Amino acid sequence: MSRIAVVVKGYPRLSETFIAQEMLGLERRGVDILIVALRKPYDPYIHEVHRQISAEVMYLPEYVKDDPARVARAKRWAESQPTYNTAKALFDADFAHQSNADRQRRWAQGCVFAHELPEDVTWIYTHYLHTPCSAARYAAHLSGRKWSFSAHAKDIWTSPEWDLRTKINDAAWGVTCTSVNAQYLQELADDPKKVELLYHGLDFSGFPFPSDAPSERDGSGDAVRIVSVGRAVEKKGYDDLLSALAKLPADLNWHFTHVGGGELSDALKSTADELGLSKNITWRGAQPREEVISTCRQADLFVLPSKLAKTGDRDGLPNVLMEAQSMGLCCLSTRVSAIPELIKDEETGILVEPGAAEELATALDALIRDPGRRRTLGLAAADLVRKEFSTDPGLDRLAAKFRKVL
Secondary structure (H helix, E strand, O other): OOEEEEEEEEOOOHHHHHHHHHHHHHHHOOOOEEEEEEEOOOOOOOOHHHHHOOOEEEEOOOOHHHOHHHHHHHHHHHHOOOOHHHHHHHHHHHHHHOOOHHHHHHHHHHHHHHHHOOOOEEEEEEEOOOHHHHHHHHHHHHHOOEEEEEEOOHHHHOOOHHHHHHHHHHOOEEEEOOHHHHHHHHHHOOOHHHEEEOOOOEOHHHOOOOOOOOOOOOOOOOOEEEEEEOOOOHHHOHHHHHHHHHOOOOOOOEEEEEEOOOOOHHHHHHHHHHOOOHHHEEEEEOOOHHHHHHHHHOOOEEEOOOOOOOOOOOOOOOHHHHHHHHOOOOEEEEOOOOHHHHOOEOOOEEEEOOOOHHHHHHHHHHHHHOHHHHHHHHHHHHHHHHHHOEHHHHHHHHHHHHHHHO
């Protein structure tokens, strides 16, 4: 029985449930996989979906210094292969554009990957077009396999065009999870048909239907419960959210809970202190999905103020929004990237301009005071997302593509 190698940057990762969901969905559709990760996990928890995945995991050395003997063996093996000159020429061309240690590390990982790849793995499929794809591409050429990709957000919008063009044109095919992504990648491809739109969607089986007992909290009595789930990084816009919360009237009663780790966690807590908001905020850090669902079920409003980071990084189609909407939780977000593909402004949620703290504060104020509107928007969102963003159609298409090549 043939397998595909599914390449990821790290495994398992709390922030990548959509990838784990895809892996499990492929297994359940009879596609056998080998997970290849460029590094071991750093998160303190795993999700239940990770426990259900049965695939073997092969970890590559994150850095050459982690296992120099393993890398040296792989490079000696690579140099003896008839595919070596062609594969090395690809690396050399890339290195001419990007002459740094990171590119050399991807070549080393690609050599280890190809050297240790089991014979029953006949196809390589990589998530993300940046670093995982570089290692996967070198491994594919060294091992004589074909490969394909799934592109998402940061990998697209922070990668140089030459790198994206090279990889898209070299791959057998690729998929991406938003219309915005698909249009951009198709413009870069020699053959635009090579890149397809394929929504990840969501497996709704673990998410409860909207409650029959809507909240009547309006900020005049008990605190309206605002929640957000996301990494504390620039593109999530939590600095804008803190600025917006600071602009709310003093007599409006609210409490904000944030779930997620991230490099800006300490800075955001300090900002909240400086703005006098800390008494109204709970920082929960990274949590397993079960806790995320529980927190959302108790909330009145979900906020994700996404924006473009200075690096060009941005959200794609955030799963956390789909998850919140599926439970009937009213969502307030921004007109950035593919979020308008999910939230129809004033119909299934509210959208404001990214980076606009004043507009975000106005929207927050209005939604906090109006539980009936929150309820209407939340129920409309639950109906739409469950009808149009189920994971099954995308997984069925992906599994069919793999059956053709296995």
